[in-house]
Every structure is written in structure tokens, then in C-alpha cells.
Amino acid sequence: MTPSIAQILSAISAISGPCAALSLTTLDQFIRFARHLKPELSLGLPDTATSPESLPSHVVSFLANVLGVDIITISDLWTILRHYIWQLKEAYINPSERVLFNEHGARTARKEHKLAYFMFYPPYTRCPCCNRILNRISRVAVTFFTKDGPFPAYSTSLRCNQESCETRYYLNYCVKIKTHIREYYDEPVPDVIHLEDHSFIQVALSELFTSCTLFAWVSSQNCALIYNHALSAYGQQEVHESKYTLTSTQVWRSFVLVSLLKDWKDRGQTLVMREDVELNSRLKELMCQRNERIITEGQSERLHACNTCEKLIPTDIEGSYKGLRSLRAVVTDGVTLGHPCCKVHNCSEPLQNNRHHWCKTHMDQQRVCVFADCNLPARSGHRTCSQSLHQKYEDYQNLKGKGFFLLRQRLQRAGVQQPLASLDPET
Ligand SMILES: [Zn+2]
Ligand SMILES: [Zn+2]
Ligand SMILES: [Zn+2]
Ligand SMILES: [Zn+2]
Numbered sequence: 374m375t376p377s378i379a380q381i382l383s384a385i386s387a388i389s390g391p392c393a394a395l396s397l398t399t400l401d402q403f404i405r406f407a408r409h410l411k412p413e414l415s416l417g418l419p420d421t422a423t424s425p426e427s428l429p430s431h432v433v434s435f436l437a438n439v440l441g442v443d444i445i446t447i448s449d450l451w452t453i454l455r456h457y458i459w460q461l462k463e464a465y466i467n468p469s470e471r472v473l474f475n476e477h478g479a480r481t482a483r484k485e486h487k488l489a490y491f492m493f494y495p496p497y498t499r500c501p502c503c504n505r506i507l508n509r510i511s512r513v514a515v516t517f518f519t520k521d522g523p524f525p526a527y528s529t530s531l532r533c534n535q536e537s538c539e540t541r542y543y544l545n546y547c548v549k550i551k552t553h554i555r556e557y558y559d560e561p562v563p564d565v566i567h568l569e570d571h572s573f574i575q576v577a578l579s580e581l582f583t584s585c586t587l588f589a590w591v592s593s594q595n596c597a598l599i600y601n602h603a604l605s606a607y608g609q610q611e612v613h614e615s616k617y618t619l620t621s622t623q624v625w626r627s628f629v630l631v632s633l634l635k636d637w638k639d640r641g642q643t644l645v646m647r648e649d650v651e652l653n654s655r656l657k658e659l660m661c662q663r664n665e666r667i668i669t670e671g672q673s674e675r676l677h678a679c680n681t682c683e684k685l686i687p688t689d690i691e692g693s694y695k696g697l698r699s700l701r702a703v704v705t706d707g708v709t710l711g712h713p714c715c716k717v718h719n720c721s722e723p724l725q726n727n728r729h730h731w732c733k734t735h736m737d738q739q740r741v742c743v744f745a746d747c748n749l750p751a752r753s754g755h756r757t758c759s760q761s762l763h764q765k766y767e768d769y770q771n772l773k774g775k776g777f778f779l780l781r782q783r784l785q786r787a788g789v790q791q792p793l794a795s796l797d798p799e800t
Contacts, residue, residue, distance in 0.1 A: 384453045395450075399440055403450050404457075405464035406436060406474075412494045416531075417508045421498055424459035427451065431486035439477040466490060475525050485512045491526035493517075493565065493573060495542035496558065500533035507531035507542065516616050517565070518574045520581065522605045523617040526573065543567055546644075553649035562634050568627055569652065571616070579627040586628075593624040600624075629656045636663060 385395070395403075407414075410432055415421045428436070428451050436447045451458075466474065471490040478488030493515070499506055509532040517526040532541040532550075539550040545567045546557040568574045578600075585591040591599070597619045605617065633656070637644040646655045678701075688698035713724055715732035722732035731738045742749050742758035744766075749758035757763040766784075 381454065381457065385450075395442065395446070399442065400450075402440055402470070403436065403447070404454060404461070405466060406439065406470075407451065407454070407458050408461045408464045409466055409474075409490075410488070411459070412492065413488065415498050416494075416510060416529075417506055418498060419506060424455040426455075431481055431483070431488075435477055435481070435488055438480070439473050471524075478527075479525070485510045485529075487512060487514070487527055489524075489526050491517045491524050493526060493528045493544040493567070495529070495531050495544060495547070496560075497531070497542055500535065500538055500540065500542075502538045502540065503533065503535045505533055505535055505538075507533055509534060511541075513571065515571045515573055518568075518572065518578055518600075518619055518623070520575060520578050520604065523619070528567070528573065544573075548648050553647060555646050555648045557634065557637075557644040559643050562631065562638055566627060566630055566634075568623060568630065572623060574623070574627045576631055579624075579631045582624050583628055583631075593621040593628075596624045597621045626652065626656065629660065633659050633663070 413432065414425055418425060433444050433447050437444045474490040481487055510529060512527050512529045515526050515528045517524045530541050530543045541548045541550060545563055546555050548555050562576060564576055566574050566576055582596040585596055600619045634644055646659060682702050684700045685697040686700050687696055690698060713727045715722055715724060715735055716730050717735045720732055720735060722734055724732055740751055742751050742763055743756045744763050747758060747763060751757060752759055755767055757767040
């Protein structure tokens, strides 16, 4: 049962010395700070339902420093209040207290003892496979991008050494060490995403960028610029450090990762990816899997038909169902987004880079004259062969300040066949 204020105060006053002389503010801060550290205190506990009898030494020195009281007082307060604190709901820590947390928490030399207001832990303190207590701790400094700006944080991972497990657990996923496979936990899309080794992002922030792109055509570069200039108010001084600067790559990665997690979740599956290759290649591989699936299985939205979107009109077409033809409404804003593909007709091999004209297989085509049906090799440093007409065309193309329509008219007059799209300035 939660103790009353009278019980707490009488327990404190029963202890002689500095403990009884504490101000109510310090007592309140001790309770809230210790409660905020509950996940840290739960590490290595055989039973997390019960509070530990004593605090780990690094937590004692942290609390003593941050509250300006001695170590013995902290230990006494914990002995009196530990049951009460363990049952409390998450307490509010105001922004100036968070700064104190970050300043004092970073002072210790040992990495695995460092603390900050934002701490990321795996959801387990025991291995879900073999039920062993996970006590091999690793902690790294990270940046947490939130709607209120970037903050320093620490990410903790726990490893199970059991021969059959060999797994390291992180906030959103675990990594099978032998097979280098990352498996996301079977849970709803989390509020915080482990984006890269040293950065985490609020999903709400990623969704904000998605809305900016969807409704206002903001590019990822501009999303990052807006964030760095308008939202990133944290500490003013620190935000100039590169680790607190959000990049367009991070904006894209968060969008892709959140979308993949949602997609896999919607289909009742857990996202699995390789851990031993570069992140962009992993995300690309998964996006390709998703595209393949949509090509073969279609999308549920595509099958939608209601009386508003679809009309059935009479038709004479042979074989039509009951003499009716379906007419479907299409909404378009007139903007056509091109799909870069290999210039060889019907080649479906993806381009290595969106700026390429040919796929890897047809890359030797770049050494052939670009005129339709001309298979002569292109001159070195040029895109056309040595035939004078083709040469002239390219020279004209490279002229500055000429009207392309004039050239087209001239070519039509001269009876020259239409060149490949690569020389068309409108494509
Ligand atoms: Zn295990
Ligand atoms: Zn409809
Ligand atoms: Zn090709
Ligand atoms: Zn040619």
C-alpha cells in the first residue's frame, strides 16, 4: 500500500542527522529523480516488481551531486522511500531539471554508468528465449531528435551470452549475433525509432516531415533545414555541434523505416533485416521486397469500387457483362512524375543511379551514337558519331541561347528522323 505523507515524514524524522533537515523541494526532487531512474535500477534485478534494497553506487553519486546532498542521506532516503517510489507513476521532470540530469549524468568516466534525461533501454531485463538475467550492458551516447529539438541521450543494449541465444537486445529490436540478423519486436509501431547507431527520432517528428512533404511539397533537405533552424532550440550552443544537426538522409531514412514498420505491422509480420550491410542497402532491399509484393499481389485500395467512384454505362462491346461498361473516376493534378528506367525498350533492369540513362547490362550503349537507328560508335567526349549531320546536331545542342523549336523545325524540313529522347530538352 502507498504510504501517506504522515508516514513518510515520521520515517524521515526518525532518522537523525542531515536527512531530517532536507527541504521539501529536495525531498520532492529525490522522489521524482529516483522514479525516473527506475529502468536503470531495474537492470540486472532478479525481480523487477520489487525495488532493490540499495541503490547502485553510480546512481547514489549521481543523485548526491544533482541534489547537492551527501551520499549517506541518499542511501537513507532510498531505504525509507524505496517501496513508495517503485509504485509511483512516471513523474514530471521540468526542462531545467532535465538540463541538470544531462550535465551531472555525463560526468562519470565509465560509459555504462552515464546517465541523461533521455535513456533508451531494451524492453527486457531477462532474455525472452532462455530467461537469464541480461547483465552484459553496453551504453553509447546518441542524439534524440524530438519535436522540441535534439537532446543528448544514451542507448543501452543488453546481451545474452547463452550459447543457444547469442542475442543483443536494443530498444526496438534484437540482433542475432551469429547470423547478423536484426529482428524488430512484435509490438505496435513504437513512439521512438532507433534510426542509426547514434541517433534516435520521435515517430511523431517523422510523421510531421511526411505531412510537410505530402501537403506542401517540402523536400527532405528543406525538412531538415526547417528543423535545424526553427525547431532545434535546445541549448542554442550545443545545436551547432554536427551531431545535433538533422540531415536530409536522416529525414528520408526515418520516413522509409517508419513506413516499412507500419507496412509489416499491418500484415501481421515482424520486420527482419540484415545487420551486416550498410543501412541504405538494407532499406532498399526491403523497399524492393514491398514493391515486388505490390506488383504480384496488388493493393487493397486498387479494388475499391463504390457508387460514387464507379458508374456502369451501357455499351455495345462484345462480351461485356450485361451490356454494361465500367467507368471509373480518376483524380489528377496534372503533374506527371517520371519513372527513370533503362533507355533500351522494355528493359526492366533497375538503374544503378537515377541519373544514369542505361542499366548495368546496357551501359555500353553510352558509347554508341544517340541518333535513332545509328549504331556507329560515339566520338570520344561526345554523344554522337562522326557523321557530319549527327555531329552538327550535337554542336547545335551545345550552343547557348538557341531556341530548340527552331532546330526541330529545321530538322523536319531537312527530313531528318526524330532523335532519341536523350536529346529532347523536354524530357
Ligand atoms: Zn538467452
Ligand atoms: Zn469510392
Ligand atoms: Zn537495360
Ligand atoms: Zn550517328
